Amino acid sequence: MIRLRDVGFRYDAAGASAASAPVALRQISFEVPQGGFRWLLGPSGAGKSSLLRLLALAARPTSGTLEILGSSVAQARRAALARLRRRIGVVHQDFRLLPDLPVFDNIALPLRLQHRPEDEVRDEVHSILDWVGLASRATARPPQLSGGEQQRVAIARAVIHRPALLLADEPTNALDEYQANRLMELFRDLSGLGTTILVATHNDALIRRYPAHELELAQGRLLRDG
Amino acid sequence: MAERPGLFTRWNQARRADGLALRRALPDRLLPLLVAAMAVLAALALAGATGAQILSARWSNGAASMLTIQVPDPETPTTTAGTTAHLTRSDAVLAALADSPGASRVHRLDKAELGALLAPWLGQDHDFALTLPAIIELHMATGTQADATALARRLNTIAPGTLIERNAEWGERLGRLADSLHSCALLAVAIVVGIAVVLIAATTRAGLAARRLPIELIHAMGATDGYIAGRFARRTALLAFIGGLAGSVLALPILVLLSRVAAPFAAATPTPTPASSADWTMLAHTLLATLPTPLVATLLALAPAAALIGWLTTQATVRAWLRNLP
Numbered sequence: 001m002i003r004l005r006d007v008g009f010r011y012d013a014a015g016a017s018a019a020s021a022p023v024a025l026r027q028i029s030f031e032v033p034q035g036g037f038r039w040l041l042g043p044s045g046a047g048k049s050s051l052l053r054l055l056a057l058a059a060r061p062t063s064g065t066l067e068i069l070g071s072s073v074a075q076a077r078r079a080a081l082a083r084l085r086r087r088i089g090v091v092h093q094d095f096r097l098l099p100d101l102p103v104f105d106n107i108a109l110p111l112r113l114q115h116r117p118e119d120e121v122r123d124e125v126h127s128i129l130d131w132v133g134l135a136s137r138a139t140a141r142p143p144q145l146s147g148g149e150q151q152r153v154a155i156a157r158a159v160i161h162r163p164a165l166l167l168a169d170e171p172t173n174a175l176d177e178y179q180a181n182r183l184m185e186l187f188r189d190l191s192g193l194g195t196t197i198l199v200a201t202h203n204d205a206l207i208r209r210y211p212a213h214e215l216e217l218a219q220g221r222l223l224r225d226g
Numbered sequence: 227m228a229e230r231p232g233l234f235t236r237w238n239q240a241r242r243a244d245g246l247a248l249r250r251a252l253p254d255r256l257l258p259l260l261v262a263a264m265a266v267l268a269a270l271a272l273a274g275a276t277g278a279q280i281l282s283a284r285w286s287n288g289a290a291s292m293l294t295i296q297v298p299d300p301e302t303p304t305t306t307a308g309t310t311a312h313l314t315r316s317d318a319v320l321a322a323l324a325d326s327p328g329a330s331r332v333h334r335l336d337k338a339e340l341g342a343l344l345a346p347w348l349g350q351d352h353d354f355a356l357t358l359p360a361i362i363e364l365h366m367a368t369g370t371q372a373d374a375t376a377l378a379r380r381l382n383t384i385a386p387g388t389l390i391e392r393n394a395e396w397g398e399r400l401g402r403l404a405d406s407l408h409s410c411a412l413l414a415v416a417i418v419v420g421i422a423v424v425l426i427a428a429t430t431r432a433g434l435a436a437r438r439l440p441i442e443l444i445h446a447m448g449a450t451d452g453y454i455a456g457r458f459a460r461r462t463a464l465l466a467f468i469g470g471l472a473g474s475v476l477a478l479p480i481l482v483l484l485s486r487v488a489a490p491f492a493a494a495t496p497t498p499t500p501a502s503s504a505d506w507t508m509l510a511h512t513l514l515a516t517l518p519t520p521l522v523a524t525l526l527a528l529a530p531a532a533a534l535i536g537w538l539t540t541q542a543t544v545r546a547w548l549r550n551l552p
Contacts, residue, residue, distance in 0.1 A: 057446075057552060058446055058552060059552050060552055078450075079450055081552070082445075082449065082450040082451075083448065085445075085447060085448035086447065096439075096443055098439070100245075100247060101243060105245070106245075108243065109243075109444065109447060110447050110448075112243065113244070113444060113448055113449050114448075
């Protein structure tokens with residue numbers, strides 16, 4: 001589960017003092033139980049990406065307490081944070097694929113960082129490549145793929161290690177309706193298996209098709225939790 | 227059916243595919259070249275240190291432990307009370323020196339040795355018109371010091387006019403000079419190591435900057451600081467080892483040459499180089515045998531030392547850089 005209490009976050013602007021640094025999030029408090037699914041809503045600049053960064057442990061809150069999968073982030077040592085990150089999957093809005101690695105190796109990264117045996121890595125990656133419909137593109141490099149294909153690779157990489165927490169920033173942006181629906185079915189299955197999921201999106205049609213608990217942000221504040 | 231790859235191959239594939247692409251982060255030419263240059267400089271400085279140490283030991287224990295005694299009118303019988311009237315002045319001094327505590331060897335230079343000693347001033351003709359004083363070398367046992375003043379007083383009672391030259395003063399001066407040279411050489415080694423550390427750290431930082439995106443990505447996926455630093459450090463250690471090895475090989479002929487030049491001062495017997503260099507093992511063995519043992523050990527330790535310095539420097543540099551990430 002994840003728990004936030006009065007969490008605030010300021011960007012560490014170069015040359016700016018702590019007081020004058022831009023504020024991204026103010027006094028955010030909410031909880032998501034294990035296996036819970038939340039839509040993360042709000043206009044651009046509302047703080048959705050900043051919140052996902054905090055939850056992905058890519059930054060630390062500047063105030064308040066953040067608890068991820070039972071660990072307090074403020075008190076965790078670097079090695080403990082690294083272990084925690086291995087239990088999190090992230091679908092970035094800009095995909096963040098490594099351009100010089102083939103699709104297969106991009107997807108295999110989380111498993112290899114967990115030192116899984118290569119046989120297991122190969123089986124798992126081929127299995128998920130089949131699922132995302134990219135089995136024939138395993139040796140292609142990301143720059144050779146379309147936007148939709150790159151997004152599917154990013155999704156495959158985020159879920160291949162069956163994370164306990166899955167964070168997705170506009171994961172259906174480059175997908176057609178069929179692929180978007182398949183992705184939502186996958187999220188539903190993962191949630192049923194105990195994965196806590198937060199999905200930031202502007203896709204109203206998708207939200208209507210898959211109604212769920214919503215967290216709405218505006219100007220760095222949580223407006224709605226329900 | 228395709229053959230299943232071995233364990234090492236699969237492990238290696240997994241390492242290569244973690245996205246760090248260290249061959250691009252730390253190119254395999256620049257670093258070994260820089261380390262090789264540093265290794266040659268270190269080898270020369272260490273050779274200087276070793277040579278100075280050997281000379282210091284020789285001058286302290288060799289020349290410094292010897293007294294030179296001049297006995298004028300050596301063949302004149304002694305007249306001093308208490309001595310045997312049949313003895314000449316030189317024989318009486320020799321007898322007294324033989325009884326000196328700590329004396330390990332007493333040697334009177336014969337006519338040929340005296341002639342060779344005086345040849346630069348008096349020429350090769352050894353038939354001198356003048357009566358030359360007897361020159362006697364008194365070698366003291368290791369660890370013993372002769373009281374030159376007391377000895378001079380005693381010898382003058384036996385053979386008045388006897389002079390004692392205490393070589394220890396020169397030995398101590400030369401020893402101090404050698405010690406200073408030794409310190410300078412060690413300082414040079416320390417500077418070379420310092421420059422190597424700075425170079426490796428700068429190269430590593432450039433590599434980190436070049437691979438920032440994959441590093442940040444695998445860090446975000448849960449790669450520990452130890453994993454990332456270890457990957458960089460192993461690559462640097464390998465490149466530094468290759469550089470150190472190349473530097474040692476390059477330095478070897480220079481050191482052999484220096485060793486041959488310094489051999490007369492260190493009393494080492496230069497080993498003749500074999501006429502045929504077809505057998506490289508024999509040649510390497512012969513070259514190494516020319517060098518003092520401590521220097522050979524230092525030379526062999528150069529590549530592992532370079533690897534260790536590379537590994538430690540990279541570990542520290544990468545871990546410090548990673549501290550900027552959450």
